[in-house]
Amino acid sequence: MARKIEREEALDRALTLFWDHGYRGTSMDMLTSTLGVEKPSVYASFGSKQKLYLETLLQYRQLVLDSVQGMLDEAPDARAGLDSTIRKLMARGGRTERKGCFATNSALELGDEDPEAQAIVRDTFAALTTVFRKTIQRGQAEGTVRSDWSADVLAQYLVNGIEGARIMERTKASNRAMDQVAALTLSILDPPNQTSRG
Amino acid sequence: MARKIEREEALDRALTLFWDHGYRGTSMDMLTSTLGVEKPSVYASFGSKQKLYLETLLQYRQLVLDSVQGMLDEAPDARAGLDSTIRKLMARGGRTERKGCFATNSALELGDEDPEAQAIVRDTFAALTTVFRKTIQRGQAEGTVRSDWSADVLAQYLVNGIEGARIMERTKASNRAMDQVAALTLSILDPPNQTSRG
DNA sequence: GCGTATCTGTACCGATCGGTATAAGTCAGA
DNA sequence: TCTGACTTATACCGATCGGTACAGATACGC
Numbered sequence: 001m002a003r004k005i006e007r008e009e010a011l012d013r014a015l016t017l018f019w020d021h022g023y024r025g026t027s028m029d030m031l032t033s034t035l036g037v038e039k040p041s042v043y044a045s046f047g048s049k050q051k052l053y054l055e056t057l058l059q060y061r062q063l064v065l066d067s068v069q070g071m072l073d074e075a076p077d078a079r080a081g082l083d084s085t086i087r088k089l090m091a092r093g094g095r096t097e098r099k100g101c102f103a104t105n106s107a108l109e110l111g112d113e114d115p116e117a118q119a120i121v122r123d124t125f126a127a128l129t130t131v132f133r134k135t136i137q138r139g140q141a142e143g144t145v146r147s148d149w150s151a152d153v154l155a156q157y158l159v160n161g162i163e164g165a166r167i168m169e170r171t172k173a174s175n176r177a178m179d180q181v182a183a184l185t186l187s188i189l190d191p192p193n194q195t196s197r198g
Numbered sequence: 199m200a201r202k203i204e205r206e207e208a209l210d211r212a213l214t215l216f217w218d219h220g221y222r223g224t225s226m227d228m229l230t231s232t233l234g235v236e237k238p239s240v241y242a243s244f245g246s247k248q249k250l251y252l253e254t255l256l257q258y259r260q261l262v263l264d265s266v267q268g269m270l271d272e273a274p275d276a277r278a279g280l281d282s283t284i285r286k287l288m289a290r291g292g293r294t295e296r297k298g299c300f301a302t303n304s305a306l307e308l309g310d311e312d313p314e315a316q317a318i319v320r321d322t323f324a325a326l327t328t329v330f331r332k333t334i335q336r337g338q339a340e341g342t343v344r345s346d347w348s349a350d351v352l353a354q355y356l357v358n359g360i361e362g363a364r365i366m367e368r369t370k371a372s373n374r375a376m377d378q379v380a381a382l383t384l385s386i387l388d389p390p391n392q393t394s395r396g
Numbered sequence: 397g398c399g400t401a402t403c404t405g406t407a408c409c410g411a412t413c414g415g416t417a418t419a420a421g422t423c424a425g426a
Numbered sequence: 427t428c429t430g431a432c433t434t435a436t437a438c439c440g441a442t443c444g445g446t447a448c449a450g451a452t453a454c455g456c
Binding site: 178 | 361
Binding site: 027028029039040043048049050 | 442443444445446447
């Protein structure tokens with residue numbers, strides 16, 4: 001057995017690397033020099049480059065879900081949570097700056113060529129949609145979110161907008177424009193007889 | 199000089215290949231067998247793999263802009279054009295099925311590693327936004343599109359939604375759900391005192 | 397101090413990458 | 427039919443890929 005790598009630390013660094021350069025753009029040499037261990041240790045710990053990649057995808061999934069759930073829960077009510085979360089996610093900054101969504105990047109780079117990765121990505125989006133759906137349902141009960149559309153469709157709509165924003169940030173769209181797009185996106189949630197809460 | 203390749207035909211096939219497998223995922227062997235000519239001919243005609251890729255990006259740019267402009271123009275009025283165009287773009291099917299947006303794929307795969315490609319992608323999105331903005335302005339003059347938001351922001355919002363949909367289609371989101379997301383997205387365009395034209 | 401077991405890192409594997417030199421083939425003009 | 431210009435395709439280049447065999451270093455029991 002090779003050196004006992006600090007798995008979490010190593011996964012985190014590998015995630016950053018894959019996130020920056022993609023799967024094919026990240027070589028084993030880049031990985032070993034970043035992780036601080038040699039190839040045999042990496043293979044002893046993770047099996048293969050692809051398996052390591054899948055683990056970083058799972059790590060990302062957990063990271064995103066925890067982060068979003070936390071943002072949604074820390075607000076006083078459901079609607080406020082949705083507002084602040086979407087604004088943060090559609091704006092730039094933080095760890096994701098200019099790197100897009102790792103799940104999206106994976107889906108696009110590998111396409112149908114890696115079914116395992118594709119499955120994790122699909123599951124990540126499904127879980128993300130579920131997190132939003134639950135909060136939307138709370139908002140609908142509160143009366144702060146319109147009820148003439150199903151929480152499911154509204155959640156899908158929000159995820160759609162978030163992923164779009166993750167793309168646009170890669171094309172250097174201005175922060176100011178994206179803030180307004182976020183505001184527009186959120187105004188969809190307003191109950192029919194109410195104007196935007198701005 | 200190598201054999202005179204039918205440039206348009208060759209570019210079209212190369213575009214399909216790059217679109218399916220990405221830049222790094224497309225080898226020169228794949229290109230030559232698909233284009234039906236050997237490597238020296240490809241290099242004589244296009245210079246390098248990267249230059250060929252940039253040309254396919256430009257070809258895609260033209261393809262998309264012409265297509266969208268055509269869809270917007272064939273409707274009886276601006277709003278109808280926006281509605282049908284967005285619905286078509288956010289639904290699946292056609293040539294883009296399950297392949298996402300080639301410009302987006304490029305932006306995500308190459309990131310900052312190919313500034314030339316990045317510039318073309320940025321320009322493609324800017325041009326696409328402009329096409330929508332002009333039609334939105336027509337709609338605002340017609341009174342079929344709300345005027346309390348600038349045409350610029352509304353256009354950016356639409357492009358944002360389209361790109362999000364291009365991602366979601368890669369994650370096997372259902373057609374039905376995406377139709378509803380498109381309807382929701384379009385309802386943003388409604389003038390304030392009007393319900394969705396559904 | 398010595399033998400032994402464990403782990404690390406070097407050095408290498410075959411395959412494949414993008415790219416090219418060069419030989420083989422083709423066709424026009426006489 | 428022969429020559430010569432030009433296009434084709436083969437065969438190869440060094441570099442790099444993901445992955446591994448193996449020898450050298452290290453720590454520990456005695």
